[in-house]
Amino acid sequence: MGINVTNKEAERILIVGGGFGGVSAAKELKDLPVEVGVIDRRNYHLFQPLLYQVATAALNPSDIASPIRRIFRHQKNVGVFLGEVDQVDLSGQCIRIDGESVPFDYLVLAAGATHSYFGNDQWAKYAPGLKTIDDATEIRRRFLLAFEAAEVETDPEARSACLTFIVVGAGPTGCELAGAMAEIAHNIIPADFRHIDTTTARVILIEGGPRVLGAMSEKCSKAAHEQLESLGVEIMLNTSVTEIQEDGVRCGETFVAAQNVLWAAGVKASPLGESLGVELDRSGRVIVNPDLSIPEHPNVFVIGDQAAAKCAKTGKPIPGVAQGAMQGGAFVGKIIRKEFEAKQRSESSPKRNAFTYFDKGNLATIGRNKAVADAFGVKLKGLPAWIIWAAVHILFLVNFRSKVAVAISWCWTYLFSDRGARLITGKSKIAIKRPPKFE
Amino acid sequence: MGINVTNKEAERILIVGGGFGGVSAAKELKDLPVEVGVIDRRNYHLFQPLLYQVATAALNPSDIASPIRRIFRHQKNVGVFLGEVDQVDLSGQCIRIDGESVPFDYLVLAAGATHSYFGNDQWAKYAPGLKTIDDATEIRRRFLLAFEAAEVETDPEARSACLTFIVVGAGPTGCELAGAMAEIAHNIIPADFRHIDTTTARVILIEGGPRVLGAMSEKCSKAAHEQLESLGVEIMLNTSVTEIQEDGVRCGETFVAAQNVLWAAGVKASPLGESLGVELDRSGRVIVNPDLSIPEHPNVFVIGDQAAAKCAKTGKPIPGVAQGAMQGGAFVGKIIRKEFEAKQRSESSPKRNAFTYFDKGNLATIGRNKAVADAFGVKLKGLPAWIIWAAVHILFLVNFRSKVAVAISWCWTYLFSDRGARLITGKSKIAIKRPPKFE
Numbered sequence: 101m102g103i104n105v106t107n108k109e110a111e112r113i114l115i116v117g118g119g120f121g122g123v124s125a126a127k128e129l130k131d132l133p134v135e136v137g138v139i140d141r142r143n144y145h146l147f148q149p150l151l152y153q154v155a156t157a158a159l160n161p162s163d164i165a166s167p168i169r170r171i172f173r174h175q176k177n178v179g180v181f182l183g184e185v186d187q188v189d190l191s192g193q194c195i196r197i198d199g200e201s202v203p204f205d206y207l208v209l210a211a212g213a214t215h216s217y218f219g220n221d222q223w224a225k226y227a228p229g230l231k232t233i234d235d236a237t238e239i240r241r242r243f244l245l246a247f248e249a250a251e252v253e254t255d256p257e258a259r260s261a262c263l264t265f266i267v268v269g270a271g272p273t274g275c276e277l278a279g280a281m282a283e284i285a286h287n288i289i290p291a292d293f294r295h296i297d298t299t300t301a302r303v304i305l306i307e308g309g310p311r312v313l314g315a316m317s318e319k320c321s322k323a324a325h326e327q328l329e330s331l332g333v334e335i336m337l338n339t340s341v342t343e344i345q346e347d348g349v350r351c352g353e354t355f356v357a358a359q360n361v362l363w364a365a366g367v368k369a370s371p372l373g374e375s376l377g378v379e380l381d382r383s384g385r386v387i388v389n390p391d392l393s394i395p396e397h398p399n400v401f402v403i404g405d406q407a408a409a410k411c412a413k414t415g416k417p418i419p420g421v422a423q424g425a426m427q428g429g430a431f432v433g434k435i436i437r438k439e440f441e442a443k444q445r446s447e448s449s450p451k452r453n454a455f456t457y458f459d460k461g462n463l464a465t466i467g468r469n470k471a472v473a474d475a476f477g478v479k480l481k482g483l484p485a486w487i488i489w490a491a492v493h494i495l496f497l498v499n500f501r502s503k504v505a506v507a508i509s510w511c512w513t514y515l516f517s518d519r520g521a522r523l524i525t526g527k528s529k530i531a532i533k534r535p536p537k538f539e
Numbered sequence: 540m541g542i543n544v545t546n547k548e549a550e551r552i553l554i555v556g557g558g559f560g561g562v563s564a565a566k567e568l569k570d571l572p573v574e575v576g577v578i579d580r581r582n583y584h585l586f587q588p589l590l591y592q593v594a595t596a597a598l599n600p601s602d603i604a605s606p607i608r609r610i611f612r613h614q615k616n617v618g619v620f621l622g623e624v625d626q627v628d629l630s631g632q633c634i635r636i637d638g639e640s641v642p643f644d645y646l647v648l649a650a651g652a653t654h655s656y657f658g659n660d661q662w663a664k665y666a667p668g669l670k671t672i673d674d675a676t677e678i679r680r681r682f683l684l685a686f687e688a689a690e691v692e693t694d695p696e697a698r699s700a701c702l703t704f705i706v707v708g709a710g711p712t713g714c715e716l717a718g719a720m721a722e723i724a725h726n727i728i729p730a731d732f733r734h735i736d737t738t739t740a741r742v743i744l745i746e747g748g749p750r751v752l753g754a755m756s757e758k759c760s761k762a763a764h765e766q767l768e769s770l771g772v773e774i775m776l777n778t779s780v781t782e783i784q785e786d787g788v789r790c791g792e793t794f795v796a797a798q799n800v801l802w803a804a805g806v807k808a809s810p811l812g813e814s815l816g817v818e819l820d821r822s823g824r825v826i827v828n829p830d831l832s833i834p835e836h837p838n839v840f841v842i843g844d845q846a847a848a849k850c851a852k853t854g855k856p857i858p859g860v861a862q863g864a865m866q867g868g869a870f871v872g873k874i875i876r877k878e879f880e881a882k883q884r885s886e887s888s889p890k891r892n893a894f895t896y897f898d899k900g901n902l903a904t905i906g907r908n909k910a911v912a913d914a915f916g917v918k919l920k921g922l923p924a925w926i927i928w929a930a931v932h933i934l935f936l937v938n939f940r941s942k943v944a945v946a947i948s949w950c951w952t953y954l955f956s957d958r959g960a961r962l963i964t965g966k967s968k969i970a971i972k973r974p975p976k977f978e
Contacts, residue, residue: 142963143683143687143961143962143963144961144962144963160599160600160601160602161599161962162599162961162962163599165962167731167961167962169728169731169732170731170961173730173731174730176733179733179734180731180733181690181691182684182687182690182691182963183691233962244582245621248582248621251620251621252620252621252622289608291612291613292606292608292609292612292619293608294615294618294619295618505944505947508944508947522582522583522601522606522609523582523583523600523601523604523606523672524581524582524583524621
């Protein structure tokens with residue numbers, strides 16, 4: 101089927117990671133007589149920015165995830181492989197996948213990042229992070245089970261612990277999670293319960309820095325802060341978490357009892373970067389050249405969350421967001437295409453440009469009609485920002501079907517203040533100790 | 540909120556199971572000043588007839604599952620409890636939930652059935668059955684992973700084992716699964732793979748009886764058989780499975796190597812029936828009186844898949860299908876309502892009728908434009924049957940949102956021969972041994 105990707109003559113470009121960066125890099129290579137291999141641990145490309153909506157039962161996993169194979173169905177020079185890349189062997193110019201080595205002519209590392217507990221990995225089991233579909237359904241499970249547990253809980257203190265939700269980290273994900281959870285507890289499900297008043301549920305957002313959405317403008321931070329509080333979210337700024345236990349969170353002197361803690365604080369780059377033997381930054385990201393290649397290996401690129409790159413124009417670091425990864429992937433793809441075409445015309449390789457990042461602006465949504473936008477110096481909040489946010493996100497969803505599904509889900513949620521995906525799946529064992537409370 | 544369901548004066552009706560039977564029984568008690576408790580191990584009501592579509596990536600879990608709480612949001616006399624009923628204590632007139640006993644005035648058992656391996660429970664891990672959302676996503680995972688494994692498999696024999704799917708049992712679920720899998724392998728995903736030809740995948744349907752869809756008319760069986768074969772399904776009739784191993788299925792002398800086996804053969808009723816100490820039939824169903832109550836306990840009813848009941852008019856056993864459970868639930872609910880109202884008017888209880896089952900007919904779908912219908916003596920096949928099937932199923936989906944979502948998914952699948960929910964979730968560990976096959 102398609103071109104013979106096993107043709108030994110063909111130049112081989114390996115792309116590790118089927119996220120925003122990897123997919124845009126591969127798309128740039130369309131129609132070239134090369135062999136492109138996209139390798140990912142998962143079979144789907146995930147629209148990360150909406151993952152929190154799966155965690156909060158607004159969207160279905162498949163609304164924001166699309167099989168990588170499907171994306172490249174018609175790009176016949178791409179082969180998609182489900183597998184785990186253990187290491188990169190630069191001297192041997194090959195990567196090791198599940199123990200087997202596969203040589204490359206070009207390598208693009210776009211393996212992304214995972215959440216970091218800043219050396220407190222034991223917190224992970226009490227405070228899950230949000231990076232994969234499975235993370236999202238697990239968070240959804242815990243969130244929904246908390247209300248079920250409270251409904252049958254007889255001890256008032258234990259019940260309020262069931263109904264206390266702590267989100268650590270007030271970046272976009274943290275704010276979006278906290279806002280959605282407060283909205284659900286206070287506006288969406290109260291009528292569904294008989295023994296508890298879900299409007300008494302507490303959602304606490306803990307942030308180490310001086311303001312929420314620290315990466316956005318002061319003005320947007322302020323607006324988001326107000327919007328979160330209007331939804332009943334309690335915000336603790338300049339507060340660092342010192343300990344997370346099964347029964348709550350300790351911040352220095354103060355201890356907050358909570359059955360449900362979510363981690364949206366730190367990320368660290370994929371450990372794959374370590375095997376390159378080049379310089380990494382504090383969060384494990386590979387420090388790359390202006391052209392996104394690594395020192396001494398012009399045929400090896402690192403993009404997206406895995407790279408510590410700077411914009412050649414502004415000198416500012418590239419933020420770890422979708423547009424950064426997409427632009428990096430496209431940039432690298434173009435370099436590889438140009439050099440390949442030059443080789444075919446047996447010309448010398450064209451000089452490479454330095455990567456410049458075009459910031460399309462920042463958006464975050466807090467809830468129904470509640471959002472903030474920073475774009476081209478314009479700062480919006482409330483409904484206008486919310487509409488832009490919704491439009492942009494639908495625009496960027498990978499396949500048309502998802503756009504339709506998401507648009508419908510959002511209209512539904514918007515019109516009827518309901519959430520469609522309130523399912524507790526996984527772990528057939530139920531986490532609830534106590535019997536139904538009849539008297 | 541709503542009426543005080545903990546009012547000791549109120550009569551208490553406990554309903555075990557939030558399936559078709561339990562939900563219709565509870566709905567019949569609307570507006571009565573009684574305390575209704577619906578207890579289920581899961582938080583969702585599942586539209587079982589479409590579960591195979593989740594397993595085959597056509598629908599999302601939440602398209603066919605709705606939180607039980609949401610269904611009774613406005614019926615204030617219903618309390619919903621997530622919990623496991625361990626046993627029924629008839630002498631004490633109470634049930635034990637997670638060890639705690641809860642007394643009742645009326646009890647309706649609608650705990651349904653699970654799959655049975657006819658005493659070969661060790662087959663379960665090689666041949667999962669399809670009863671819950673988690674079963675469905677696990678089957679979807681195995682099905683999709685099989686193609687990924689084949690794509691990187693170098694040994695031809697091992698590869699064809701990866702691409703061999705066996706479905707045991709040719710009832711509606713078995714036929715629908717086999718048809719959908721064949722359709723996906725042969726028509727939907729071929730373009731997505733580079734190293735394998737998914738049209739070579741084998742789907743084998745093994746049935747112990749002399750025909751597929753044994754419960755339907757000869758004519759429909761014949762039509763379904765032809766439709767399945769036209770999709771490339773290999774059908775083995777009068778064939779009993781004697782052994783299921785990791786690497787395949789043995790039927791007497793013949794052994795079929797297959798990496799993927801699905802169990803759609805037998806069901807047995809919930810073990811809860813055993814604690815009643817009354818007579819059960821071979822598959823563990825409670826043999827009930829004509830009014831669906833159990834001997835000597837007129838205030839305890841068993842309905843749906845958990846009951847072995849006969850239609851008072853035809854004398855035929857009630858089939859274990861949605862309409863049987865719904866009609867049984869409504870029937871029982873009406874009895875309880877009448878007797879309660881009589882009590883309130885301090886009249887003596889009205890005489891109970893015997894349950895009669897109204898068969899609205901049988902439907903099964905095999906694939907795109909392919910279905911069979913047996914209704915009121917009329918027998919349909921092909922597109923007309925498929926349209927009726929689709930209409931009926933959308934009609935019976937619990938909430939409006941699901942209807943919209945499912946209708947759209949089906950239109951999409953129909954128009955573009957695509958499946959939206961092709962996600963491999965769960966088990967972060969990948970089941971694929973071999974490395975990507977580049978040369």
